[in-house]
Amino acid sequence: MTTKLFGTRVQRVEDQRFLRGRGRYVDDVLSGQRVLHAAVLRSPHAHARVLEVHVEDVLDVDGVHAVWTYEDLAELSAPMADPLPLLIPHPTLTHGRTQHALADGEVNYVGEAIAFVVADDRYVAEDAVGRIRVDYEVLPPVVGIAAARAATNLVHEDVPGNVGARMEQSNGDAPAAIAAAPHTLSLDLLVERSSCQPMEGRGTVARWDPDINRMTVWSSTQTSTGVRAAIAVKLGLDLGQVDVVTPDVGGGFGVKINHPWPEELLVPLAARALGRPVKFIEDRREHFISSAHERGQVHHVEVGYDDDGRVLGLDVQFWHDHGAYTPYGLIVPIITSTQLLGPYKPGAYRVRFESLYTNTVMVTPYRGAGRPQGCFVMERTMDAIAEALGKDRAEVRATNFIQPDEFPYDHGLIFQDGRELEYDSGDYPASLEKIKALVGWDEFPAYKAEMAAQGRHVGIGLACYVEGTGVGPYEGAHVHIETSGKVKVATGLTTQGQGHATVFAQIVADVLGVPLSDVEVVTGDTRRMPYAVGTFASRAAVMSGSAIHLAATRAKEKVLRIAADALEANEDDLEIVDGVVSVRGAPSSSIALGTVAVLSNPLRYAFDEQSKLATQFSVGDPGKPPVAEDDEPGLEGKDFYSPERSTFASGMHAVIVETDPLTAEIRILKYAVVHDCGHLINPMIVEGQIHGGVAQGVGGALYERMAYDESGQLLNASFMDFLMPYVTEVPTSIEIDHLETPSPLNPLGIKGAGEAGVIPSAAVFASAISDAEGFPITSMPISPSELYALRLQNSVVDERAQRASRDTKETS
Amino acid sequence: MKPAPFDYVRPGSLDDALAALAGDPGAKVLAGGQSLVPLLSMRLAAPSRLVDINGLPELSGIEANDDGVRVGALARHADVLASEDVRRVQPLVSLALANVAHATIRNRGTTVGSIVHADAAAEMPMVLCLLGGSVDVAGPAGRRTIPADELYVGPLESSLHHDEIALSAYFPALNPGAGVGFEEIARRHGDYALCGVGAVVTGDTVVAGYLSVCDVPTVVDLSGVADADLGDAALEHLDPGDDIHASADYRAQLVRVLTARVVGAARKMAA
């Protein structure tokens, strides 16, 4: 038997290429060819009427090929004059709004596209952009949730109160349960904006071939099929005329699932109009001000609980800052409102939210997608209950857990995919035991006392989450065994560095009994797999992994059928080891997979020794058609996986921090993670996802924010001032333990793992810093300066006060 | 993030470099490029000509003798930091340099470039002021020496003329029996500091230098001030501001904490 690769630490097949700088990203596509380069004029105002755009100065600049404003779009392609699509409509999104590819008379955030320039190179294009003059009538901007709620000014004239959507869900009568509860608390909790900031920004290259009326587009996207459909619609092409290929993608983290970006349409439009390939590569400043942000939400919690800390009623209201537009619908706030519940089962639950417009960059999912906020709200609430009752924080959590024998557990709510929020499996008490052991929860009070005696402040934090992963509707896969015995696998969703080429190959190698090195995986190429959804919601392993497993299984069935025929054996007696099919116990009776592939495809022509085997005078029953009626030539398997609902992964993080008593600097002493994503396909890759997630979470909790001023200017639109952590700011080691509670929803028992690492960060750091400081942390992220201000507010003795008291003692 | 068009010249002699500068009022000197190139790419600066001085190897020397340290205009931060002679003659230079940016930037960026760039958040301008050093410059009218206390006239503004090239910076040696200290706090490792403090203690004389809490590098004489009051005494000469990374209050707290630590360290070294 070939050793099973599923579950083992297989080295990533991608790494050689990536680490040696041989990745091929969208900016590498067609380089060295006569490609034109695009640049975009972006609004310098958060809110303004665009009265006139003067492009005359630019049109005859040497090297400039096109300058387009909104006025030009309809003539180029009628649908281009309409707003961009609202991708995920929802009945409660009564006032959904999307921008135009180029602003139609009004701009609603600094960075909104106004004009599109195509030139010989990006230098000339930027020079040209700098020469376009625009007459604006500046309108009052709405910045921040408070201003949006006050609605003194409106973002969109026809959206009263700046409210895009109001939504409510409940299970039971939460207000009544709270009113009847022995104890109650209310909390106000805030999370600020951040953003994905992948190393590679957005980028698109397009080539139009007029001879065959075909468009090829390369885009740095998380959904090639989505981009393809959007381009076809907006450029008035049939799907069959458009191919979208996703080259290597330097990170996505959610921002590249939103589509089509204006440039994703304008670039192919220009390629067709100008008859030359066109390229747009976003720069970092553009990424800050024109790609999406996330996380900004304000929450109010009312909770009622009993003497044990059991939550009897939970009533949450929150305000979601949607930015200027809602292209991705209400996915983020819906996820917050449902995933907030984590591993707990409150007696009754009500959640209400308003999704508000502001004159800032729009909000679409960023890794975690609303869950970090939900987790922060729930976990802060758990900590507050423990604090109020004087109980251990872990104990209060355990009291509220859904128990292992209660699965499937239906929360009585509707999740982001329009289906019931029903957890498939999990074991939260076991996770809690593991995390407590891993971080040293029970030993911590003694350590804290010991540190306090040395004048050092340490604190421990704990946060639990549940993540709905692997959402539908479907993914598909195509597995093709070549006559060389090598296996080509195609799945339509895209890859941004997760290691799909490795884990998918592991699955196929196991099913087909071939060496890993014989399996080649292609993702995100609509020429190879035109039906697909995309990479988001920790869904690739679950969705494409399952589809690939099913497709490979189909291919195997065909292999065994043909081999059984050739070997005159029974299918059930066959096994495939190292690419050779043989009769179990009679290894001399065998046939190579490649030969089976040859036999699967009856030939008229032979090209080599091997293919002679399949030609018309060698094989086949002359009395029957060469390809049976219900069969196809070739050794292929194709299948789709479309589950009833999401599968729910879970985990717990714990951190020990030290806060400097004088400078309020926050140091991470220990970080521990227990993670349950069902069966692990490749533990090393899962741990890599956790490491990256924790690093990103540290950024979100302690460093990053979008600093908008009241006029709507983003003050820190560069890596100089947007403080993404360096390697020096993230923990040097992360202790990880796994739990494997299989999902009953898919053949491999797997759950998603992509986003998990980042979900509990804000919650776990707030918990630990509160513990170190002795006062609640209700707003994240937190900087040393803010912690210092909180100390003053909470009248914690500061350096001056200490010194003053010392001085008084000395003089008295 | 592509610069606007500019002329580029890389002269082979100082005279040619001076002529190239004098010939274009929109010209700028290019040294390590670690401050200038980002400004160009973000189109925050659009000089009409760059005069690259990297073709003048005579400017790359680092000399350290009993009197002090002289650093040539092309000496990279990394080379100065690696010099054992520099560390021996004036340890404050090395202490502070270890806090300048990250290794990759120190490999290209020049110490003199940093000094004439005149950023009040940079380490080396403050060190030059604290030690009472100077900069030698050459211009169409010949050479002159600008003492540190005449070098900084405002935020990002030095008293160098447009047509002058800084040739070297000079840091006097540490006096026997004297001690120095340096510490700063930044949001991330290698970032520009929220507050940085250097100190020199010579007998009863205590002087401290400050960065990021004042418009220009600021030196304060703290001789005779009670230990507990050092920071507050310094704050009378400083003007910590609010920005997105820290409040003025917090920066003032850092002035107090760091002044006490750094003066303590300098005393310990002097003892």
Ligand SMILES: Cc1cc2nc3c(=O)[nH]c(=O)nc-3n(C[C@H](O)[C@H](O)[C@H](O)COP(=O)(O)OP(=O)(O)OC[C@H]3O[C@@H](n4cnc5c(N)ncnc54)[C@H](O)[C@@H]3O)c2cc1C
């Ligand atoms: C990410 C990042 C982080 C950084 N962090 C820090 C930090 O923490 N602390 C710090 O101090 N610096 C920091 N720097 C700046 C770095 O130290 C620069 O190298 C330095 O400030 C300028 O030196 P340079 O040789 O690169 O000068 P350039 O960028 O080439 O020039 C800077 C300016 O000085 C002028 N100039 C340079 N040399 C001369 C000369 N000989 N005569 C006349 N004019 C001249 C130029 O015309 C230009 O105006 C950082 C830079 C980056 C990119």
